[in-house]
Amino acid sequence: MILKAIRKTRVYEDIVTQLKDLIAGGKLRPGDQLPPERELSETFKVSRASVREAIRALESMGFLDTKQGEGTYIASSVETLLASLPSTLFQRRDFLLQVFEARKILEPAIAALAAERAALEEVAQLETILTEQARQITEGETGVEADTRFHSTLAEAAKNGVLLKLNDAIVDSLRETRERSLQTRGRPARSLAGHREILQAIQTRNPARAREAMLDHLEAIEHNVLKLQAEEQKERESDTPAAVSVGAGGDLSTKEI
Numbered sequence: 001m002i003l004k005a006i007r008k009t010r011v012y013e014d015i016v017t018q019l020k021d022l023i024a025g026g027k028l029r030p031g032d033q034l035p036p037e038r039e040l041s042e043t044f045k046v047s048r049a050s051v052r053e054a055i056r057a058l059e060s061m062g063f064l065d066t067k068q069g070e071g072t073y074i075a076s077s078v079e080t081l082l083a084s085l086p087s088t089l090f091q092r093r094d095f096l097l098q099v100f101e102a103r104k105i106l107e108p109a110i111a112a113l114a115a116e117r118a119a120l121e122e123v124a125q126l127e128t129i130l131t132e133q134a135r136q137i138t139e140g141e142t143g144v145e146a147d148t149r150f151h152s153t154l155a156e157a158a159k160n161g162v163l164l165k166l167n168d169a170i171v172d173s174l175r176e177t178r179e180r181s182l183q184t185r186g187r188p189a190r191s192l193a194g195h196r197e198i199l200q201a202i203q204t205r206n207p208a209r210a211r212e213a214m215l216d217h218l219e220a221i222e223h224n225v226l227k228l229q230a231e232e233q234k235e236r237e238s239d240t241p242a243a244v245s246v247g248a249g250g251d252l253s254t255k256e257i
Contacts (some may be wrong), residue, residue, distance in 0.1 A: 011046050015054035018044075023063060023074060030076040034064070093229060099170065100222040104215060106166060107151070111198055111214035112207035113158035122157040126199050129153060133192050142182035143192065150195050157202075181225050194220060 022028040034040065037055075041048045055072055058064040066072045118126075133146030148171060155167040182188050194217035201210035 011050040012053040012057065015040075015044055015046065015051060016057050019054070019058060020063065028074050030074050032074045034072045034074070036071070093226065096225065096229065099174065100218065100225075103170060104218050104222075106163065106170070107154075107218060108211040108214040110155050110158045110160075110163055110167060111201070111210040113160060113163070114154050115202045115205055115207040115210040117159045118157035118202055122153065123199075123203060125153055126150065126157070126202065130192065130195055130199060133195065137188045137192060141188075142179065143188045144179050144182050147178065147182065147191055147195075154198070154202075181221060181228060184224055184228060187224055190220060191217075 019028070019034075028034075034055075035043070037048050037051050040051045044051065055064060055066070059066060063075055064072050065075050114122075129146050129150045133143040133150065136143040136146055151171050152168060155164045158164070182191060194213070197213040198210060198217060201207075201213050
């Protein structure tokens with residue numbers, strides 16, 4: 001674990017930022033124990049009061065759990081951690097690939113279970129959601145609200161509380177990414193078509209087909225999101241001016257900022 005000395009005025013906020021970055025980057029994982037307050041104080045080169053204030057702030061955000069007499073640990077709640085991650089993290093290709101990898105493991109299984117377990121009223125609810133999604137798209141909207149409700153309702157129909165919580169955490173964390181993806185020309189209609197394939201498999205109680213349809217749907221979304229991200233990155237780089245910086249040994253060099 002690499003920590004840097006704090007030099008800014010609002011000391012505790014800098015500690016919070018460093019620890020959040022380590023969590024977001026996977027250097028600190030759920031269940032990991034933080035070093036003792038004294039050690040953190042020496043590492044950051046700040047007072048123990050500043051460390052204490054930072055830990056309290058991270059606890060209130062849901063990042064840390066303090067166990068009396070045992071120490072402070074990285075929160076084990078997947079929902080809290082995903083919901084608290086900085087939105088900039090979801091712009092990184094490596095992180096998005098991991099998110100979609102998780103979705104392709106989780107959501108096809110949810111769809112298969114829903115095909116087996118969904119009550120008639122839940123199937124009817126899914127049908128209503130897709131009718132609403134179609135209306136939104138016809139009126140020129142992205143249909144993002146109906147899109148989100150479809151995936152959440154599907155998870156409820158699977159009748160597994162753990163899968164529901166995991167799915168809700170991922171769905172909530174991807175809201176901004178989903179909105180941007182659905183603004184791509186033709187994407188809302190393709191998303192609706194994918195949902196209809198999934199629903200048809202659930203209506204006919206075909207778990208294998210539901211699993212396959214969900215995987216196809218997710219792979220189409222992944223392709224679109226990564227393509228969009230690459231285009232946005234290229235556009236940002238083309239608009240980025242060069243700046244003069246001091247390199248190793250005090251040499252001047254230019255770099256992109």
